[in-house]
Amino acid sequence: MPRREPLFSGRPTVIGHRGSGARTGAGLRENSVGSLLAAVRSGLEWVELDVHRCSDGLALSHDPAHRSGELVIGRSVEELRACEVDDLTAALEALPASVGVDIDVKSSLEDAVAAADESTAAVLAPLVERELSRRPLLVTSFDPAVLLELRARVPEAPLGLLTWYRFPLRIAVAAAGRLGMDVLAVEVSSLVAPDGDGTFVLRPDAAQALDVAHDAGMEVVVWCPDAAVAAVLAGIGADAVVVDSYAPHTASTTISAARPFSAAQNRR
16 A cells, blocks of 8 residues: 655655654653654654553553553553653644654554454554644554554554564565555664674665665665764665754765765764
């Protein structure tokens, strides 16, 4: 079910990872309303956030447990707010409608035994349906079951399959295409690899894989390169990059896709 209109207008479009970056920096907690708004103030037009099902909604959390070690699924939205864990509804209400949101849905173990109307996808569906009419939106997950369940509930929702570190591109592109995904979101190590002398180079099949993904009607998102890597990926057609740190040149720097870049550059 390829989309008629692209989600991303830049190449690459820059998406703020968990808001202003993973973990805590400059006093901003990842996956917090404050971090998301700071990313928007820095100039980003898209942000990414993680959600886990809690007892009565969706918590902004990368991990199934919050800082006290207790599972979020056993706590309510209000209880989690008291523990400085924000929720998806609050984030969507705080973000300007012009800002695109990539909702990364984390699987809950409890979904294996949940009733049909209590699963993570079921809880998320009404929010997705509402937000589709007011902002750019993408829902991604490592869990194809979540994505297919959400598609059954909200057929028009743009969906993306996430793949893990060094996941083979041939499998990733084929799986996402056959699942009818709008987006394939791959980790950067699927596309680049360190060389023996400390440089990083594109994997031999990277450009072809992105071409095939585009031919299948999908856009390609890459997580989480830095600016130098993002520029190389743009050269082979990456549509968006999810980044932990943002500089205005991230989306505009042009580097030949065939040119290796050093590990020292990669750390800047």
